[in-house]
Amino acid sequence: MKTLLVTGGAGFIGANFVLQAVGDGLRVINLDKLTYAGNPDTLESLRGHDRHVFVQGDIGDHTLVAELLQAHQPIAIVNFAAESHVDRSIDGPAAFVHTNVVGTLGMLEAARNYWRSMSGHDQDSFRFLHISTDEVYGSLGDEGSFTETTPYAPNSPYSASKAASDHLVRAFHHTYGLPTLTTNCSNNYGPFQFPEKLIPLVIQKAMAGEQLPVYGDGLNVRDWLFVADHCSAIRRVLDGGRVGETYNVGGNAERTNITVVKTICALLDAKRPLPDGRKHESLITYVKDRPGHDRRYAIDSSKLQRELSWKPLHTFESGIEATVDWYLTNQSWVQRVLDGSYRMERLGV
Incomplete structure (x- = not known):
């Protein structure tokens, strides 16, 4: 049975x-460290499952990571662990910087040591897959899309840390030969997203009849990617991606923020x-823009589609309706996040 070590596996x-x-x-x-964004409720269906072992811990705990690698002998590490909210950054x-840079460095060192201890087919097939974001590329003008060769130009502390x-992942491949892969994704949405993010925030506030805050003029553009499509892309890269390569993952669904809000x-x-x-649209309120707010992101995922035959299965219209339906029918999950009770309990191993 194939075993993966997944970091940040209680996040969205x-x-x-x-x-x-x-x-x-x-x-x-x-x-998973179970910071505010790590939610054991999301994993409740796996409680007691024989193929899921949950460990509460920090990716910066080198001893713990080394022990997990030796004890479970995973064929791959999939590194989701990150602080990811721009406003918080x-x-x-x-x-x-502590989690996204120092933490990733620690994981890379542990992966390098583990990989070097392997031999034969196990060593050849091992992969370290790092999950990143399109925000590292900065802001686009009215035309064009980010490709894997777009120069980095991060504009927020979050994107700078990612x-x-x-760069550390790339360096560990070129310096030590560690078999790494990197994916840079566009804006994700879907079930189990923390309610501070735009789509679940708007759904929740709209249901409550509260004002719907929209930054600036609402015309910032994002390429929206349904989370299940992103997960299938990660699996495809993990199974067939070329070692040392980066793959962009996008939803082919550019929308302005105000269009997203009005659709909801x-x-x-x-x-x-x-x-x-x-009408819920009457609740929209424009608020002062946040500092350094990138105007437009758009992902060119043609490399992923061409090399690994992946494409998103959801349109924005089907994905956003499924997301709204999920939040309407899972209000207990949302309320436990909003009242903080999800942090009072910890998932049993």
Whole structure:
């Protein structure tokens, strides 16, 4: 049975990946520090599952990581662990450098030592897959898309810390020969996303009849990627990606922020109308833009599609409706995040 060590597997994208991988028959050793964004509730369906081992711990704990590698002998490490919210990075950049840069360095060192201890087929087939973001590339103009050769130009402490970690991954491949892979994804959305992010935040506030804050003029553009499609892309890269390469993952779904918000409003008008009959769109309020807010991102994922025959299965329209439906029917999960009770309990091993 193939075993993966997944870091950050209680976060939004990581947990969706773990759920998908275990469902497909893989065994997952799930290492997560359970900071505010790590939610054991997301993994509740795996409680007691014989193919899921949850370990609460820090990727910066070199002894723990080395022990997990030796005890479980994974064929790959998939590194999701990261601080990832731009607004939080503006308020406190040090935590982002500690986790995203120093933490990734520690994981790379542990992976290098583990890989060197292997031999034969096991060593040849081992992979270290690092999950990154399109934000490392900076901001686009009105035309063009990010490719794997786009120069890095990060504009926030978050994206700068992820850029640094990407460079470390590249360096460990070229300096030590570590068989690394990197994926840079566009904006994810879908089930189990922490409610501070745009889409779940708007869904929750709209349902409550509260104001819907939109930064600036609302015309910032993002390429939206349904999380299940992202997870399938990661699996494809893990199974067939060329060692040392980077693969961009996008949803082919560029939308302005205001379009996203209005789409959610229209869906909720039909599925959960406000008691007073108002349209949810009437709740939109434009607020002061955040510092360094990149204007446009767009991902060219043609390399991934060409080399590994991957493409997103969800359009933005199908993905956003599925997301709205999930939040409407999983309010207990949301409420436990909002009231903090999800942090009062820890997932049993």
